[in-house]
Amino acid sequence: MRLLLNIIWLIFGGLWLALGYFVAGILCCILIITIPFGIASFRVGVYALWPFGKTVVDKPTAGVASLIGNVIWFIIAGLWLAIGHVVTAIAMAITIIGIPLAVANLKMIPISLMPLGKDIVDAPQ
Numbered sequence: 001m002r003l004l005l006n007i008i009w010l011i012f013g014g015l016w017l018a019l020g021y022f023v024a025g026i027l028c029c030i031l032i033i034t035i036p037f038g039i040a041s042f043r044v045g046v047y048a049l050w051p052f053g054k055t056v057v058d059k060p061t062a063g064v065a066s067l068i069g070n071v072i073w074f075i076i077a078g079l080w081l082a083i084g085h086v087v088t089a090i091a092m093a094i095t096i097i098g099i100p101l102a103v104a105n106l107k108m109i110p111i112s113l114m115p116l117g118k119d120i121v122d123a124p125q
Helices: 002-030 032-049 064-092 099-107 109-113
Strands: 054-058 118-122
Touching: 002 032, 002 064, 002 099, 032 064, 032 109, 032 118, 064 099, 064 109, 099 109
Parallel strands: none
Antiparallel strands: 054 118
16 A cells, blocks of 8 residues: 555655655755755655655664754755645645545655754654
């Protein structure tokens, strides 16, 4: 079931969301000081390509630097990516088949707003 949902997700919005994350990552990597944000954006972009079967957990070693970085991330790209998730979720929720995709899209908003200090791991089966 996860494979089927991931394929439908990829076709109907996952690719566009991942491209948004990759563009944000490229923009962040242009400036040397924001490379950690670019790496986080690429990591979340891969998650946006294939989200079913994965989950987001807090890193136990995340500290004040992650918090400060998340505030900067929110200003630079997080808000715009979260808006992209909401718009895509609304478009997906129009059909019955798209409702699980819309829910998954809304679950990605917290990591789009604050990606630092988070890990993406395989979900328990």
